[in-house]
Amino acid sequence: GQGETLRSLVNRESTALARYQRWLTMPFDDWGYGQLLSPNCAHVLLAHRLFLLEGSNQDLAAGLDRLESDFQSWRAALGQSKTLMTKMLAVTAVQDDAAVASGLLSRSDLDGNSLGRLSKMVRPLDQVELSVRWPMQSQFVWATKSLPAELKEDKSHDRPWHASMTAAMRLPIQRRANAYAEYYEATNKAVAGGRYTNLPKLSSYVRTPATGLMDYLANPVEHIVGVEPLPSWDPYVMRMVETDAQLRLVGLQVWLRRGPQEGDVLTRLAKAGQAYFDPFTGLPMLVNQRKGLIYSVGRDGKDQEGDRLHDVAVPIPRTSPSR
Numbered sequence: 001g002q003g004e005t006l007r008s009l010v011n012r013e014s015t016a017l018a019r020y021q022r023w024l025t026m027p028f029d030d031w032g033y034g035q036l037l038s039p040n041c042a043h044v045l046l047a048h049r050l051f052l053l054e055g056s057n058q059d060l061a062a063g064l065d066r067l068e069s070d071f072q073s074w075r076a077a078l079g080q081s082k083t084l085m086t087k088m089l090a091v092t093a094v095q096d097d098a099a100v101a102s103g104l105l106s107r108s109d110l111d112g113n114s115l116g117r118l119s120k121m122v123r124p125l126d127q128v129e130l131s132v133r134w135p136m137q138s139q140f141v142w143a144t145k146s147l148p149a150e151l152k153e154d155k156s157h158d159r160p161w162h163a164s165m166t167a168a169m170r171l172p173i174q175r176r177a178n179a180y181a182e183y184y185e186a187t188n189k190a191v192a193g194g195r196y197t198n199l200p201k202l203s204s205y206v207r208t209p210a211t212g213l214m215d216y217l218a219n220p221v222e223h224i225v226g227v228e229p230l231p232s233w234d235p236y237v238m239r240m241v242e243t244d245a246q247l248r249l250v251g252l253q254v255w256l257r258r259g260p261q262e263g264d265v266l267t268r269l270a271k272a273g274q275a276y277f278d279p280f281t282g283l284p285m286l287v288n289q290r291k292g293l294i295y296s297v298g299r300d301g302k303d304q305e306g307d308r309l310h311d312v313a314v315p316i317p318r319t320s321p322s323r
Contacts, residue, residue, distance in 0.1 A: 003057060010054055013047060017054075020047035024073045030082040033134070034141040038085035041092075048074075048093050052100055063104070064114055071097045071121045079128045084135040084236065091243050098122060098246045105253040105317045115258050122250040124275060130240050131191065136184045136233060144177055179205045187233050196241045197280055197301040202232040238299040241279050242312055245296035248276045249314040252285060252294055257317055265289065265316055292316045 010017065032038075048070065055066030074093040081087040101122050104110065110118075183205035190199050255272045256265070265287055269276075278285050278296045285294050286303060293306035295313035306313040 006050075006053055006057055010050055013050055016043060016047040017050060020044070020051055024069050028073070028077045028080050030077075030080060030086050032083040032086065033138045034145065035083075035138075036142050036146075037083065039089060041085070041089045044089060045092060045096075049096060052096070056100070060104075060107070060109065060114070063100075064117060067097060067100055067104075068117060068121060071101075075129060079126070082134040083138050084132075087132060087135045088236070088239070091239055095243055095246060098243070098250050102250045102253060102314045105250070105257060106315060108318070110257070112258070115254055119251065119254045119258070122247050122254065124248050124251065124279075125240070125244040127192075130244060131188075132233060132236050132240060133188050135236070136188070139231070140177075140180060140184060143180075184233070187237065191237055194279070194282065196237065197299070199234050199237060202234075242296075242299060244279050245298070245312045246314075248279065249285060249294055249296060249312060252276050253314055253317045269294070287316070288313075289316075 052063075052066055052070060056063035070093070074090050074097065077086065078090040078094055081090055101118050104114075104118065183200060183202055186200040186205075190196075252269060252272055255276065256268060259268060259271065261268075269284065269287065276285065277283060280297050280299065280301055285296060286306070287294055288306040291306050292315055293313045294316055295306040295311045297303050298311045300310055302310065304310045
């Protein structure tokens with residue numbers, strides 16, 4: 001119903017679309033390791049979405065072809081991203097692709113070949129795709145390199161004498177680096193062990209903001225000198241796990257369309273196997289038959305009956321026009 005608007009956007013962004021389609025055919029490499037760089041995420045995502053919409057506006061075959069090539073490229077980028085910005089750009093594109101695949105699975109005209117192709121596209125994330133270790137290391141390397149320059153550029157006459165003395169000492173800087181390194185290592189171990197809802201807290205390693213004199217002594221760089229602290233990684237890890245849950249849910253939609261048709265939805269889902277369990281709990285996905293949804297509990301770990309603001313949910317597909 002928005003064909004004219006789509007054509008206008010495609011014409012306006014023809015150069016970006018041509019470059020985007022060329023990028024899809026190229027090998028991926030993230031050159032930003034150890035630097036604070038970012039692609040123009042908004043423009044890249046616009047081209048990505050127009051590419052998918054234009055294909056879907058043609059016919060089912062064209063839409064599937066474009067979705068498949070888009071999925072392949074962005075999943076490669078997701079696995080090989082070395083910076084936080086590129087990782088988050090890639091995960092956003094993969095979430096878009098998963099949403100398109102989920103929508104296609106509600107169509108009654110999908111044949112067995114199309115279902116087979118979608119099944120391969122929406123496989124759960126592997127450990128390399130899921131990991132944020134490289135972006136963590138990149139951010140840490142950048143911060144460690146930039147901190148001495150930040151302290152040097154900060155005018156000493158704007159700080160009290162004790163802050164200037166702290167800025168000139170190597171020990172507080174090394175202590176700060178050690179504390180963040182320990183936090184990142186503990187976070188990586190928790191992710192590798194699948195403990196997504198029980199990640200270590202940054203405050204256990206770096207006490208910010210300060211609540212007493214001991215916090216100033218233990219972490220003088222942020223508290224006294226005032227250098228901006230490194231980020232907590234909980235939101236980024238959770239974003240990755242939510243994407244994995246979304247892909248598993250779309251995989252369950254495929255399973256319901258392709259798998260055994262005997263029995264109710266719960267019985268059929270039980271046969272899908274552990275590969276499609278909720279990554280947040282390690283248990284089978286939940287079902288709300290009243291709303292017609294399959295869902296994951298999401299990052300808060302609470303069952304909110306498929307509420308899309310808190311849970312990750314997809315519709316239960318109809319296996320035939322009469323059901």
